[in-house]
Amino acid sequence: MAKRLFEDLVTRCQQEGIIEGSNVAIDSAALRAYEKKQPKRKSEQTGNANWGAKIDSFGNKITWFGYKIHLAVDTKSELPIALEVTPAHVNDGEMAPGLIEKTASRTSTRFFILDAGYDQMKVYEAARNVKAQAIIPLNLRGEKEPPAGMTSNGTPCCSMGYAMTYWGVDGDMHKFRCPHATGKVDCPLGMAACSSSNYGMVVKVNAKDDLRRYSIPHRDTKRWKELYNERTSVERCNSRLKTYLTADAAHVRGIQKVTTHQYLNAIVLLASALAVSHHSKRAAA
Structure with a gap:
C-alpha cells in the first residue's frame, strides 16, 4: 500500500512539473537496524539485517549492522523517484540496473549519475538499454593498463x-x-x-565500442563534470530522510517493515513538495 501511494505521488509530482526526471542520481545510504546484532553468516540466512561496510568521503572504513536504502533521485527537485531496501551487505552495483529500469519506466531520463562505486559494465549497459547515458567516474583500482595508444579516460x-x-x-x-x-x-x-x-x-x-570507457559527453569535458556535480542531489535527499525524518531511526524489525517505513518517509517528502507547490500557485493567483 505504501509503495503504491509513493508511486502515485511520484506521478502526481511529474504531472505538476515538480519532478522533471531528465537527470537522475543514484546512491545508497546505511540504515542501522533495530534488531539484535548477529554474526554475518547467520544474518545472511535470514534475508534481513546484516553487516555492511563502506568507505566514507574521508577515506575511513565504516561498518554497521542493518540495511541499505538505494535511491534514484531527480536532480532538479531532489525528490525520490524509485527506492529499494536491502540487507547492508548487498553490493550497490547489483541494485543499480533495477533502479535504472524502474526510473526509465516512469520518466524520460537522459543521464543517470552515480559515483565510482557503480563503475561496472552492467550499470552502463542498463542505462544504454533505456537509451540513456551513465555518468560514472572510472574506478581505476586494480585495473589493467588502458588500451595501447589510449589514456585511461578514453x-x-x-x-x-x-x-x-x-x-x-x-x-x-x-x-x-x-x-x-x-x-x-x-x-x-x-x-x-x-x-x-x-x-x-x-x-x-x-x-x-566500449560503453564503460567512452561516454557522451566525453569524460573530463566541462559538460561531463557539470553533470557529475549533480550527483550531490541524492546525498541531500538521503540527508533529509535521516536528519528531518526517521529513515535511520526505524523501530521496526524485518526487511518488509523497514521497507514500508522508508516508503513512508519518501511519501512525506513528495507530499510536502506538492503542498508547497499548491501554496505557491494559490499565492500567485
Whole structure:
C-alpha cells in the first residue's frame, strides 16, 4: 500500500512539473537496524539485517549492522523517484540496473549519475538499454593498463604519446585532433610527423565500442563534470530522510517493515513538495 501511494505521488509530482526526471542520481545510504546484532553468516540466512561496510568521503572504513536504502533521485527537485531496501551487505552495483529500469519506466531520463562505486559494465549497459547515458567516474583500482595508444579516460594519444584534443561528437562518434594543431602542446615534430594536412591528424572513436570507457559527453569535458556535480542531489535527499525524518531511526524489525517505513518517509517528502507547490500557485493567483 505504501509503495503504491509513493508511486502515485511520484506521478502526481511529474504531472505538476515538480519532478522533471531528465537527470537522475543514484546512491545508497546505511540504515542501522533495530534488531539484535548477529554474526554475518547467520544474518545472511535470514534475508534481513546484516553487516555492511563502506568507505566514507574521508577515506575511513565504516561498518554497521542493518540495511541499505538505494535511491534514484531527480536532480532538479531532489525528490525520490524509485527506492529499494536491502540487507547492508548487498553490493550497490547489483541494485543499480533495477533502479535504472524502474526510473526509465516512469520518466524520460537522459543521464543517470552515480559515483565510482557503480563503475561496472552492467550499470552502463542498463542505462544504454533505456537509451540513456551513465555518468560514472572510472574506478581505476586494480585495473589493467588502458588500451595501447589510449589514456585511461578514453582519449587517443598521437604518435608522440600526447593526449589528443577532444573536438566534439557526431552521433556516437567522438572526434579528436592533433594536440599540436590545437595549441595544447608544443610537439618537437609539429604536425608533420602524423599528417600532411594543415588541420592535423584526426582520430574518430565510436562510443559504442566500449560503453564503460567512452561516454557522451566525453569524460573530463566541462559538460561531463557539470553533470557529475549533480550527483550531490541524492546525498541531500538521503540527508533529509535521516536528519528531518526517521529513515535511520526505524523501530521496526524485518526487511518488509523497514521497507514500508522508508516508503513512508519518501511519501512525506513528495507530499510536502506538492503542498508547497499548491501554496505557491494559490499565492500567485
